[in-house]
Amino acid sequence: DGGITQSPKYLFRKEGQNVTLSCEQNLNHDAMYWYRQDPGQGLRLIYYSQIVNDFQKGDIAEGYSVSREKKESFPLTVTSAQKNPTAFYLCASSVHRDYTGELFFGEGSRLTVL
């Protein structure tokens, strides 16, 4: 079945450690996105990529990094510079220039910093 796979579902990290969250899609979508979700605050855009080898900062990119070496993969690294990394992270994809702009989401990764 086509979809977006995020891993791991749960992750624990000690302060000062970098951690990488995986996001893979087999929908042949051009665009991919990373959102952060905190209780009562909705989704905030971290980074997005509209094409391979290109990506742009979203609203809260500080302390995060991404790469887009393959169309189907868009990993997110949460670095030690991110001051409050405990959150639920959601990856999404969309057909680039799709007139409806529909986003397809993965099941999320919950990161807890100990």
Added chain:
Amino acid sequence: GEDVEQSLFLSVREGDSSVINCTYTDSSSTYLYWYKQEPGAGLQLLTYIFSNMDMKQDQRLTVLLNKKDKHLSLRIADTQTGDSAIYFCAERRAAGNKLTFGGGTRVLVKP
């Protein structure tokens, strides 16, 4: 303040109608969306409406758009316990392919 605002919580009895409200600020929004999130999961698109429409109906769901007041609502008819979830509205602006989400409304359906 946020660009897209929603109330935090809604409680409704099973079988009644639910109405979830959303306000947005950008008049250039082209599409407006309603997403549903069940516990511990990602978001799933429920429906969307183009900005030149006033209403869209899809089975139990009715979306109303008041562009003058920048107000969007989602009505769920005959609400079921499976409708308990967080509902997010989102807007897509004319420039770019990004969506801006509201804070989400948690809907609790009581038997």
